[in-house]
Amino acid sequence: MKTLTYYMSPVSPWTYLGHERLLAIARRHGAQIQLRPIDLGRVFPISGGLPLAKRAPQRQAYRLHELARWREFTGLPLNIHPKHFPIPADDAARLIIACDLALGTEAALGLAGALLRACWAEDRDISDAATRTAILAERGLDAAAITARTADAASTFDTYTEAAIRDEVFGAPFYLINGVPFWGQDRLEFVDRALAG
Numbered sequence: 001m002k003t004l005t006y007y008m009s010p011v012s013p014w015t016y017l018g019h020e021r022l023l024a025i026a027r028r029h030g031a032q033i034q035l036r037p038i039d040l041g042r043v044f045p046i047s048g049g050l051p052l053a054k055r056a057p058q059r060q061a062y063r064l065h066e067l068a069r070w071r072e073f074t075g076l077p078l079n080i081h082p083k084h085f086p087i088p089a090d091d092a093a094r095l096i097i098a099c100d101l102a103l104g105t106e107a108a109l110g111l112a113g114a115l116l117r118a119c120w121a122e123d124r125d126i127s128d129a130a131t132r133t134a135i136l137a138e139r140g141l142d143a144a145a146i147t148a149r150t151a152d153a154a155s156t157f158d159t160y161t162e163a164a165i166r167d168e169v170f171g172a173p174f175y176l177i178n179g180v181p182f183w184g185q186d187r188l189e190f191v192d193r194a195l196a197g
Contacts, residue, residue: 002031002195005176007169009040010092010126011085015173016116017070018185023109025188029195035100035108037093039161040172047170052086077121084125092126098153102145114139
């Protein structure tokens with residue numbers, strides 16, 4: 001079976017814009033996704049990246065134009081200035097990992113999509129525990145089973161971040177197919193071609 005490693009952040013608008021398209025591409029090619037939420041706060045300093053607030057003003061301005069263009073192109077609802085951004089991503093990332101460990105990758109991918117939508121389309125604060133609990137309930141997920149894997153998820157989050165650094169990841173989303181990197185949801189056409197080949 002073809003496999004694709006999917007490094008992501010649940011507070012990345014670019015991850016949100018590509019998430020459902022990635023799932024559709026993987027389904028079309030019968031590819032298995034290895035879901036890897038990572039700590040971009042650890043990845044950026046090593047890879048030369050900067051948090052949004054520290055980027056040059058022209059880069060920040062251009063980002064807004066790109067978000068608007070991709071919102072129109074994809075037809076996805078997207079709040080370019082969400083009420084709850086920037087926010088810490090670690091707890092949401094660990095929740096996705098705990099879901100993966102407890103219920104499997106398909107459930108975790110669904111949860112990841114719900115968290116991304118909550119942040120970028122629904123103006124919800126996914127750094128808030130009550131919001132995350134509500135999203136689990138909305139998804140019909142077994143919160144007790146997921147919570148039982150919290151400690152494992154914390155160590156796995158570190159492991160995934162360390163792997164991302166070794167794999168020379170520098171942003172999210174970031175995809176690997178047979179060791180070949182693809183950065184950004186705007187590279188999904190190339191991901192599609194790689195899986196087809």
